[in-house]
Amino acid sequence: MTTALGNNAASASGSALDTRKVLNVGAVLAISLVFIALAGLPVGLDPRQVVNGILSLGYLSLLWLPIMFGWTVSKQVVLEGMTATKQGVGDVITGAATGVVGGLGLSVLLLLVNQFDLRDPLVNWSPQLVDFLTFSQGIGLGVIAWPVICGVLGAFGASLHLLDATARRAVLAAIGAVLFFAIFETFITDLFDFLDDLLYGPRGGLEWYAALVIAGLAVAYTLSGAREKIAEVKGDYHALTGEAKTRQTAILIGLSAVALIIIPMVTGKITQELMANVGIFLLLALGLNIVVGLAGILDLGYVAFFAVGGYTTAVLTASNRGPDWPEWFPTTPWFVALIASVIMAGIAGLIIGAPVIRMRGDYLAIVTLGFGEIIRLLFLSDWLKGYFNGAQGITQVPPADFGLFEVAGTNPRSVFYLVMFFAAISIYASWRLERSRLGRAWMAIREDESVAEAMGINTVNAKLMAFVVGAVLASFSGAIFSAKVGSIFPTSFLILVSIIILVVVIVGGMGNIMGVIVGSVVLIGVLGGPKQPGLLQEFSQYKLLIYGALLIWMMLKRPEGLVPNARRSRELHQDEFLQDAWLKGEVDTDEDDDNPAPGGSQVAPA
Amino acid sequence: MTTAVKAKGSKKTGVDKFLTLLRFLLIGAIAIGLIAFVWQQIDPNNPFARWRNPDAQPLTAEQIKGLVVTGLSQGAMYGLIALGYSMVYGVLGFINFAHGEVFMLGAFTGFVTSNKLADAGLWEGGAFIPSVIMTAVLAALIATGAAVLMERVAYRPLRGSPRLIPLITSIGVSFFIQNAVILLFGPGAKGYPPNPEWLQKKRRFDLLGDAFAFEVEGTKLLVLVVASFSMAGLWYFVERTKTGKAMRAVAEDKEIASLMGINVNKTIVTTFAVGGAMAGIAGILWGLLFRSVIATTGFLPGIKAFTAAVVGGVGNLGGAMAGGVSLGTAEALAPLMLLEPLGVAGPTQLRDAVAFLLLILVLLVKPTGLFGERLSSEDRA
Numbered sequence: 013m014t015t016a017l018g019n020n021a022a023s024a025s026g027s028a029l030d031t032r033k034v035l036n037v038g039a040v041l042a043i044s045l046v047f048i049a050l051a052g053l054p055v056g057l058d059p060r061q062v063v064n065g066i067l068s069l070g071y072l073s074l075l076w077l078p079i080m081f082g083w084t085v086s087k088q089v090v091l092e093g094m095t096a097t098k099q100g101v102g103d104v105i106t107g108a109a110t111g112v113v114g115g116l117g118l119s120v121l122l123l124l125v126n127q128f129d130l131r132d133p134l135v136n137w138s139p140q141l142v143d144f145l146t147f148s149q150g151i152g153l154g155v156i157a158w159p160v161i162c163g164v165l166g167a168f169g170a171s172l173h174l175l176d177a178t179a180r181r182a183v184l185a186a187i188g189a190v191l192f193f194a195i196f197e198t199f200i201t202d203l204f205d206f207l208d209d210l211l212y213g214p215r216g217g218l219e220w221y222a223a224l225v226i227a228g229l230a231v232a233y234t235l236s237g238a239r240e241k242i243a244e245v246k247g248d249y250h251a252l253t254g255e256a257k258t259r260q261t262a263i264l265i266g267l268s269a270v271a272l273i274i275i276p277m278v279t280g281k282i283t284q285e286l287m288a289n290v291g292i293f294l295l296l297a298l299g300l301n302i303v304v305g306l307a308g309i310l311d312l313g314y315v316a317f318f319a320v321g322g323y324t325t326a327v328l329t330a331s332n333r334g335p336d337w338p339e340w341f342p343t344t345p346w347f348v349a350l351i352a353s354v355i356m357a358g359i360a361g362l363i364i365g366a367p368v369i370r371m372r373g374d375y376l377a378i379v380t381l382g383f384g385e386i387i388r389l390l391f392l393s394d395w396l397k398g399y400f401n402g403a404q405g406i407t408q409v410p411p412a413d414f415g416l417f418e419v420a421g422t423n424p425r426s427v428f429y430l431v432m433f434f435a436a437i438s439i440y441a442s443w444r445l446e447r448s449r450l451g452r453a454w455m456a457i458r459e460d461e462s463v464a465e466a467m468g469i470n471t472v473n474a475k476l477m478a479f480v481v482g483a484v485l486a487s488f489s490g491a492i493f494s495a496k497v498g499s500i501f502p503t504s505f506l507i508l509v510s511i512i513i514l515v516v517v518i519v520g521g522m523g524n525i526m527g528v529i530v531g532s533v534v535l536i537g538v539l540g541g542p543k544q545p546g547l548l549q550e551f552s553q554y555k556l557l558i559y560g561a562l563l564i565w566m567m568l569k570r571p572e573g574l575v576p577n578a579r580r581s582r583e584l585h586q587d588e589f590l591q592d593a594w595l596k597g598e599v600d601t602d603e604d605d606d607n608p609a610p611g612g613s614q615v616a617p618a
Numbered sequence: 619m620t621t622a623v624k625a626k627g628s629k630k631t632g633v634d635k636f637l638t639l640l641r642f643l644l645i646g647a648i649a650i651g652l653i654a655f656v657w658q659q660i661d662p663n664n665p666f667a668r669w670r671n672p673d674a675q676p677l678t679a680e681q682i683k684g685l686v687v688t689g690l691s692q693g694a695m696y697g698l699i700a701l702g703y704s705m706v707y708g709v710l711g712f713i714n715f716a717h718g719e720v721f722m723l724g725a726f727t728g729f730v731t732s733n734k735l736a737d738a739g740l741w742e743g744g745a746f747i748p749s750v751i752m753t754a755v756l757a758a759l760i761a762t763g764a765a766v767l768m769e770r771v772a773y774r775p776l777r778g779s780p781r782l783i784p785l786i787t788s789i790g791v792s793f794f795i796q797n798a799v800i801l802l803f804g805p806g807a808k809g810y811p812p813n814p815e816w817l818q819k820k821r822r823f824d825l826l827g828d829a830f831a832f833e834v835e836g837t838k839l840l841v842l843v844v845a846s847f848s849m850a851g852l853w854y855f856v857e858r859t860k861t862g863k864a865m866r867a868v869a870e871d872k873e874i875a876s877l878m879g880i881n882v883n884k885t886i887v888t889t890f891a892v893g894g895a896m897a898g899i900a901g902i903l904w905g906l907l908f909r910s911v912i913a914t915t916g917f918l919p920g921i922k923a924f925t926a927a928v929v930g931g932v933g934n935l936g937g938a939m940a941g942g943v944s945l946g947t948a949e950a951l952a953p954l955m956l957l958e959p960l961g962v963a964g965p966t967q968l969r970d971a972v973a974f975l976l977l978i979l980v981l982l983v984k985p986t987g988l989f990g991e992r993l994s995s996e997d998r999a
Contacts, residue, residue, distance in 0.1 A: 047798070050802055051798060051801035051802055052801055053801075132733070133729075133730045133733075133803055134802055134803065135802070135803060135804040136801070136802070308782070310782050310785065310786070312789075366633050366636050366637060366640070367637060367640060367978060367981075367982055369633065371981060371985075373781055373782055373785075374712060374713045374781065374782070374785050375928070375981060377713070377782075377785060378713065378921065378924055378925075378977070379974075379977060379978055379981060381921065382921070382925075382973075382974030382975075382977055382978065383974070383978075385921075385970060385971070385974060386971045386974050386975070389967065389968060389970060389971045390968075390971070392967070393963075393964060393967050393968055394963045394964025394967060395962045395963045395964055395965075395967075395968070397963070397964075472631060472633050476633070507917075511789060511793060514786070514789070515790075518786065553801070554797075554801065556793065556796075556797040556800075557794060557797035557798055557800075557801060559793060560790050560791070560792075560793030560794030560795075560796075560797055560798075561790070561794055562790075563786065563787070563789065563790030563793065563794075564772055564787055564790040564791055564794060567772075567776065567783055567784075567786055567787040567790060568772065568775055568776065568787070571779070571783055
């Protein structure tokens with residue numbers, strides 16, 4: 013934001029090319045492109061086709077950047093009370109020039125890779141990279157092609173500013189629709205078998221004509237005004253009150269439940285497995301959402317509760333738990349083990365929660381992280397090997413048996429149903445809790461702990477309750493996880509898992525149930541969990557990098573998440589609200605109510 | 619922290635009672651462990667040792683000295699990393715979670731440079747010392763650059779936002795750097811070339827008579843010497859130069875410092891740079907000592923260095939170094955001196971757990987650290 017403000021003056025002074033800005037942004041673009049190339053994304057992702065024979069995911073991993081940079085470099089920050097200059101050809105030239113500078117970076121890289129051998133430290137400094145960057149057409153073509161391609165794409169990104177809003181939306185809808193159909197290929201072909209030959213090529217990827225048709229349909233959809241109609245219907249729904257709204261909501265929930273029951277019946281095993289994984293992480297994310305999103309406690313050792321749930325279930329159900337358990341120690345059916353897991357996780361929540369609760373927020377984060385590691389190290393240690401089998405883990409966890417049917421990892425559909433059952437409970441619980449006295453106490457603590465205490469909230473009890481509720485939801489997930497996988501190892505409970513769940517909650521939108529659902533579907537479903545592959549299986553190597561980048565980007569640009577919680581986003585953008593109000597001459601702005609804040613979407617940069 | 623103090627005056631809640639119990643339990647376990655250790659040293663056949671661990675053996679003096687030296691040299695590295703945490707916490711009031719990655723980048727730079735130098739025949743040959751100096755300078759430069767870049771890209775835009783936001787961002791930065799290194803350099807462990815003979819050789823010191831004589835591996839000695847010199851240099855920089863004075867002023871109060879004509883942004887960048895350089899040097903020392911580095915090398919030492927900073931008192935540079943050394947020593951000694959006499963099997967596996975327990979213990983018993991915090995008035999709240 014700060015740089016954009018300074019640059020605005022330059023672009024307002026006319027359409028003259030701002031060389032310094034172009035060079036700066038272009039250099040950043042070049043470095044990003046070279047980094048992506050050397051990180052191995054292009055070569056590694058090349059086998060996956062987006063549009064068959066025309067565009068692979070590998071090329072896409074580079075090509076989206078110039079568009080984004082072109083868009084950003086020519087973006088104007090319009091300040092309240094200042095007139096915006098009209099955007100024109102100058103902006104397109106700026107975008108193109110930025111793209112060319114970025115493309116030159118790749119050309120230089122190409123020449124260097126061709127000339128020198130640095131493969132010793134840099135694993136992706138390889139002939140394959142040269143082959144990729146030259147389109148297998150010889151070095152000269154590659155060196156010339158990249159600046160041209162990036163320039164064109166930069167100009168394209170910049171020219172999006174020139175289109176009017178509807179046209180821009182149409183273009184973005186077309187791109188989005190093609191990408192959606194390409195990414196969700198397995199899912200779509202699973203659901204609608206006939207589409208497989210119709211849309212997709214034999215090696216995967218959309219056929220070019222299919223891509224054109226999809227893009228055309230997306231444009232037609234945007235231009236037809238169907239979008240406005242849907243928005244209208246949505247508005248009507250939000251405007252409803254009382255009984256009518258309850259009825260409508262019940263219908264909506266019923267419909268989604270029916271869809272969730274039917275979809276796994278028609279999809280293949282891989283998709284079912286994927287949906288089961290999404291569900292397991294959704295459960296975890298819902299729990300962390302209560303701790304981080306509602307109570308504002310940054311718990312980095314959340315995986316500990318997942319581990320406690322998983323190990324309790326394994327110890328109570330498996331035939332080969334450690335030899336040191338006493339004779340009388342029972343082996344129980346899964347649902348008894350589940351109850352035990354919940355109790356154990358609740359106790360763990362109290363034990364971990366009590367010492368950390370009075371600490372400063374950031375100390376708390378590190379100490380909970382420490383607790384998470386300690387619990388994993390204990391499960392791993394020789395000391396408790398007689399109980400938990402150390403690194404070998406507990407391997408013979410039986411499927412969850414319910415008499416009529418059993419839930420086993422070999423039947424991911426059953427796991428999905430079980431997970432959805434618990435997810436429904438958790439969602440209902442979170443939703444009720446958010447509106448309860450306790451939930452309001454949590455939110456008060458999140459906003460200002462001292463004030464909350466002064467208002468008579470027992471902050472210690474409320475925070476402990478957040479820990480316990482979060483722990484219980486995680487233990488559901490742990491119990492299902494151990495029955496699904498059939499074995500439990502300490503390596504399933506690395507700190508990494510905590511961080512990935514945190515990313516899911518943050519990207520989705522802290523403190524918002526819908527956001528958490530969207531976050532888990534988008535991240536776990538598309539990119540994949542810590543060990544579980546997502547729809548883009550090719551991403552398995554790169555997903556952690558993307559998680560990290562996403563976390564930084566979200567925090568910088570949109571800390572309230574994809575689906576923001578109205579109240580939370582107002583907290584995060586308080587300065588901007590106050591400033592806007594000051595500019596508009598409004599003095600009394602502090603109206604705190606439960607209506608969905610219109611500001612949330614306006615202020616958030618798109 | 620302050621609320622804990624306040625709560626003491628008011629009525630005791632269940633949580634307070636639990637915490638008191640926890641404090642007594644932890645301290646009691648340490649006391650019993652120490653007593654058991656001493657008893658085991660005096661009489662390995664005492665009934666407690668027989669009960670806990672029938673094959674208990676007393677540690678020889680040589681073993682204890684070896685553990686202390688190992689602990690000290692590890693602790694010196696933790697201390698060097700902790701300086702960066704402590705300074706950044708003092709100035710900006712947030713935990714730069716990615717500081718451990720800066721250390722890792724230093725170690726990685728060392729891996730690349732040292733191997734290239736070894737290929738050129740300079741490392742083990744006559745030019746070892748210039749090679750190490752060159753490697754260290756490069757590592758410090760890269761680490762400094764990484765720290766400064768981090769501040770510019772990820773933390774500066776977030777200055778003034780709610781406290782947890784920069785912390786979460788730094789987790790993202792840490793995650794990103796770790797995985798970027800995995801992708802760029804491959805996931806395996808990277809080996810340093812072997813150190814020359816004269817460095818590996820054990821040296822004997824008997825300055826204080828034969829009873830206090832001890833043997834130190836040359837590498838560990840090098841680590842201790844370099845760490846002490848770096849620490850001394852940093853102390854001089856912070857306490858005796860004008861830039862250091864500016865840093866202390868910014869740590870005390872940013873607004874007033876800027877009114878006094880101090881360029882706050884520049885000072886914060888300097889803080890990151892100096893902390894990064896220290897971490898880079900620590901990275902090289904790590905490489906020389908363990909001769910192997912992977913992308914996740916930075917994670918645990920990073921967390922432990924933070925622990926060291928807390929143990930010594932956040933914002934307190936001497937404290938950070940002392941905290942590092944005590945953490946390293948505790949981590950090396952506690953498994954064999956506390957856990958083994960208590961009958962814990964495979965105690966060395968629990969080294970990391972010991973470090974985290976120490977953090978929890980310090981925060982429970984003396985939250986301001988052993989040597990006292992030095993934070994700005996607003997951060998103390």
